[in-house]
Amino acid sequence: MSAFTPLLALGLDSLFPRGILPYLAGGALVGLGAAVIYLSTGIIAGASTFLESTLSYVSGVERFNRHEYVQSRDWRVVFTLGIVAGAAVWGFVLAPDPGAWTTGVQWWRLLGGGLLVGVGTRLGKGCTSGHGVCGVGSLSGTSLANVATFMAFAIGTAQLVAALGVSP
């Protein structure tokens, strides 16, 4: 830790109140999960296409029944169940304080924000994992543009919501 002391003196401890290690370890695991799938199957997994491809099970709308969605919908369900299971393994078994965790963010923020996330990620061809991780990892100009855009709008929106006094 002594190597970090000069960094702490610069005030980085206030920028990272929860430390850096959990973030770095978590990020490396996210990348590793995507890498395992990629190297064994050639598939570049994003989390948001699941929304559209899963809708093809229950909707006749043409857009959801495109070949790429119908032929990938089964493994996308498997991938998503894996995500749920992996998070459960951490939350209920491996975490320092195992047990269910519940957000204090109000339901209307979750529903309304989720709605816009659903529209935006599908319109913009990807989300934080597709563009933000796999696209950036591919050095794709399209993904870098999408990430820069959503970061700017997310920061502006979150600051505005906080300034309006909405908490949590």
Added chain:
Amino acid sequence: MSERESALFAPVVFAGGLVFGLGLAVSGMAKPEVVLDFLQFEDLGLLFVMGGAAVVTGLAFFVGTTFLERAPLTGRAYTRRVKAMDRNVVLGGAVFGVGWGISGICPGAAYASVGIGNLPVLWAVAGMFLGAYAQGYARSRLAG
């Protein structure tokens, strides 16, 4: 599934998802509070989540496209994730960003949040399906 796949295909996709979800939980991204703290500049740790993940996938893409021929379980060629640029990429990014800033939730993190027992996040999952349905319905209409 139309591709001729190995019996290992589904288990490997599940295992990859498991590690992916584990990472989202370890990093705190499955908690909207942590994401909102990042967006309000109170905790910049999320930079290391996306950065760390992108470095690891970037390495995998480099190894796959440079040294390997075809993926063992599917016979697919290795490619990079490069999508065409158009107005929707920026427009969609803006809408996504506003939604992320309001809720602190993005798709992968929302599924992971279900896994750590956060049942209120089902509101966000329902919202995401509604949003995806609305845009798909609208675009099918516009195209037809």
